[in-house]
Structures are given as C-alpha cells and as structure tokens.
Amino acid sequence: xxxxxxxxxxxxxxxxxxxxxxxxxxxxxxxxxxxxxxxxxxxxxxxxxxxxxxxxxxxxxxxxxxxxxxxxxxxxxxxxxxxxxxxxxxxxxxxxxxxxxxxxxxxxxxxxxxxxxxxxxxxxxxxxxxxxxxxxxxxx
Amino acid sequence: xxxxxxxxxxxxxxxxxxxxxxxxxxxxxxxxxxxxxxxxxxxxxxxxxxxxxxxxxxxxxxxxxxxxxxxxxxxxxxxxxxxxxxxxxxxxxxxxxxxxxxxxxxxxxxxxxxxxxxxxxxxxxxxxxxxxxxxxxxxx
DNA sequence: ATACAACTTTGTAATGATTACAATTTCATA
DNA sequence: TATGAAATTGTAATCATTACAAAGTTGTAT
Numbered sequence: 172x173x174x175x176x177x178x179x180x181x182x183x184x185x186x187x188x189x190x191x192x193x194x195x196x197x198x199x200x201x202x203x204x205x206x207x208x209x210x211x212x213x214x215x216x217x218x219x220x221x222x223x224x225x226x227x228x229x230x231x232x233x234x235x236x237x238x239x240x241x242x243x244x245x246x247x248x249x250x251x252x253x254x255x256x257x258x259x260x261x262x263x264x265x266x267x268x269x270x271x272x273x274x275x276x277x278x279x280x281x282x283x284x285x286x287x288x289x290x291x292x293x294x295x296x297x298x299x300x301x302x303x304x305x306x307x308x309x310x311x
Numbered sequence: 312x313x314x315x316x317x318x319x320x321x322x323x324x325x326x327x328x329x330x331x332x333x334x335x336x337x338x339x340x341x342x343x344x345x346x347x348x349x350x351x352x353x354x355x356x357x358x359x360x361x362x363x364x365x366x367x368x369x370x371x372x373x374x375x376x377x378x379x380x381x382x383x384x385x386x387x388x389x390x391x392x393x394x395x396x397x398x399x400x401x402x403x404x405x406x407x408x409x410x411x412x413x414x415x416x417x418x419x420x421x422x423x424x425x426x427x428x429x430x431x432x433x434x435x436x437x438x439x440x441x442x443x444x445x446x447x448x449x450x451x
Numbered sequence: 452a453t454a455c456a457a458c459t460t461t462g463t464a465a466t467g468a469t470t471a472c473a474a475t476t477t478c479a480t481a
Numbered sequence: 482t483a484t485g486a487a488a489t490t491g492t493a494a495t496c497a498t499t500a501c502a503a504a505g506t507t508g509t510a511t
Contacts, residue, residue, distance in 0.1 A: 189459065189506090208497080223461045228498065244384050245434075248469080249497065262428055271428075276421035283414040287442030288402055294385075294436035302427030329478090329488060348468080363490045368469065370488095388498080389468065 172200050184237045194219065195230045199240060199254035205261070205270040207249045245270060245296040260295035266304040273297065312340050324377045334359065335370045339380060339394035345401070345410040347389045385410060385436040400435035406444040413437065 172180070177196050178188040186192060198211050208227050216222045231252055234240040243251040245263045251270065253261075260273035273295070280293075312320070317336050318328040326332060338351050348367050356362045371392055374380040383391040385403045391410065393401075400413035413435070420433075 187458080187507095191460075221461080225462075225499085226460055229460080232499095242387070244387055244436075247382070247384055247390065250387065260422055262425065262430075264428075265431070271424075273425055274423040276423050280420060281416035282400055283416050284411075285402065285413055285437070287445070288404075288411075288437070289440045289445055290402070290437050291405070291439035292437065294434070294438075296384075296434040296436070297425070297428070297430050297432065298434075299431040300429045305427070305429055327478095327487080331489075361490080365470085365491075366489055372470095 184239045186237050192230050205251045205253050207251050262297045264301035324379045326377050332370050345391045345393050347391050402437045404441035404444050
C-alpha cells in the first residue's frame with residue numbers, strides 16, 4: 172500500500188490525510204505486530220522528532236472511531252491496534268508476549284441467544300503458549 | 312451454593328476460605344453481573360465496614376490465579392470478573408453497559424493455524440446494542 | 452499574496468484503575 | 482496463652498490514557 176493509496180483510504184473513511192496520520196496508518200499496515208501506542212511512538216519519533224504521544228493517541232482514537240483500525244484489548248493493561256478490521260482471532264503468548272493472528276475455519280461462530288442483539292464488534296482472544304515458547308520451555 | 316459448599320470449593324482450588332474470600336466468592340456466584348472491583352466493594356462494605364479495596368484486588372487476583380474465576384477484559388478501562396469459568400461468550404451493550412452471557416451453539420470454533428499453540432484461555436467478546444436498548448433508541 | 456477560520460499538533464496536567472509495600476490484625480496450632 | 486504464618490488494611494506509587502489550552506498548519510476567499 173503506497174502513500175497515494177493510504178491517502179485515498181483515509182479519505183474514504185472520512186479522515187483528512189495529514190502527514191502524521193499517513194505515517195501512523197503506514198506503520199500499522201507495514202508492521203502487522205498489533206502495536207501499542209509506545210511502539211508506534213518510538214518508531215515514528217525517529218523520523219518526526221517533534222512528534223507527541225498525544226498525537227498518536229488522538230490519531231488512533233480517530234481511526235477506531237472511523238472504522239479504519241480495530242482496538243484489541245487482549246493485553247490487560249494496554250490498548251493494541253490492528254489495521255486488519257476483518258473478522259479474525261488473536262492469540263497472545265503469555266511467555267513472549269507476541270500476538271498472533273488466527274484465521275477462522277469456516278464461518279461457524281453461532282450462539283444460542285444472540286438474536287436480539289445488534290453486533291457491531293467481535294473479539295476472539297486466546298491466550299497460552301505459542302509454538303516457539305513451547306519448544307524452548309516445554310514445562311511452563 | 313451455600314457457605315459450606317463455597318468453603319469446600321475454595322479449598323478444592325487451594326484457597327484458604329477466609330471470611331472475606333467467602334463473601335467475595337458468594338457475591339460472584341449470586342450476582343451473575345460480571346462486576347468490577349468497585350461493584351463488589353460497594354456491596355460488601357455495607358456488611359463489612361472495615362473492608363479495604365485492596366483486599367478485593369488481592370482476593371480476585373488470587374481467584375484468577377487459582378482458576379476459580381475468570382478475568383474479563385471486554386470493557387477497555389476496567390477488569391471484570393466471572394465465577395462461570397466454562398467456555399462461553401460475552402456481549403457488552405455500548406449504550407447501557409450491561410454484559411450478557413452468550414452460550415455457544417455446538418462446539419464449533421475452529422481456526423486454521425492454531426495447531427502449534429497451547430491454549431489456556433479463550434475469550435469471546437461482542438459489542439453493540441442489546442435488545443432493550445435497540446427498542447428504546449433504535450437509531451443510535 | 453493575505454487574512455481568516457478551521458483543523459491539527461503539542462505539552463503539561465489531571466484522571467483513575469491497579470499495584471507495591473509496610474504495618475496491623477487475625478488465625479491456627481502447639 | 483504464646484508464636485509464627487497468613488490475611489487484611491491504608492497510603493503511596495505507578496502508569497496508560499485523557500483533558501485541555503496554546504501553538505502551529507492548512508485551505509480558501511478576497
């Protein structure tokens with residue numbers, strides 16, 4: 172996704188494509204690592220020395236509000252963000268902390284009593300040990 | 312679930328059944344409202360005037376550690392707790408804030424690439440508008 | 452080009468849930 | 482009843498996030 176495409180994508184979602192916003196969105200698209208605010212801040216502030224953390228917060232809140240990114244609350248004490256807004260699951264390894272994407276098999280996810288509700292967001296979170304950490308420390 | 316049963320249940324999970332712990336667990340069993348710390352504190356401190364919030368935090372952390380209750384992070388800025396540790400989903404209405412239980416239909420919840428992982432926890436969160444709020448304010 | 456209004460960005464201070472920690476109290480047992 | 486371990490308490494610290502007001506930037510009409 173190049174700059175022109177990003178610019179267009181933001182405008183499609185009713186977000187004015189300022190330089191900072193483009194950079195934040197670009198980070199999210201190029202680093203599929205479900206970052207928190209600090210990860211984005213530390214990376215972008217090397218390019219934009221005057222960058223403020225508040226701008227990252229403002230930008231991400233705007234993106235979430237406009238449906239450009241989704242907010243992941245799989246880690247108890249921090250918000251993480253994902254440019255992939257399609258329905259998929261997340262797995263967080265409690266040893267290395269890495270968050271993996273999980274792709275749903277089929278589209279079967281049905282509940283007995285969800286008829287009356289209007290569902291706007293779905294979050295599928297799993298926690299445990301990832302393959303790497305199982306191999307390195309099989310007992311924990 | 313009476314006091315003797317609660318006492319026994321705590322002991323089964325390697326938790327010494329102090330008076331406070333029994334009261335906290337009893338609250339969770341009798342109020343299936345997925346409370347946060349403050350809801351439990353406000354309720355119990357009428358019975359136990361000397362109760363400290365820290366005790367609630369300590370107790371809930373112990374319960375989670377010992378597998379007696381599960382920690383729900385569906386609300387961004389606060390932890391909520393559930394005495395039902397079986398696999399089920401949660402729906403949070405963004406208008407009234409209430410959290411509903413959802414029972415999985417079948418046990419079909421499969422992912423493409425979860426083979427290598429050891430899953431210890433599953434969290435299925437959904438957000439939107441509940442039936443009541445849809446009826447009362449159909450447009451929001 | 453200029454001025455103006457609207458919007459964006461910044462930095463500091465406030466908020467609020469949770470945790471750290473040390474002191475006090477309670478409990479179980481000899 | 483004495484003693485040590487465990488539970489409880491209260492205050493202070495932590496830390497991610499938000500509030501807010503000032504400063505900077507952009508686009509547009511004149």
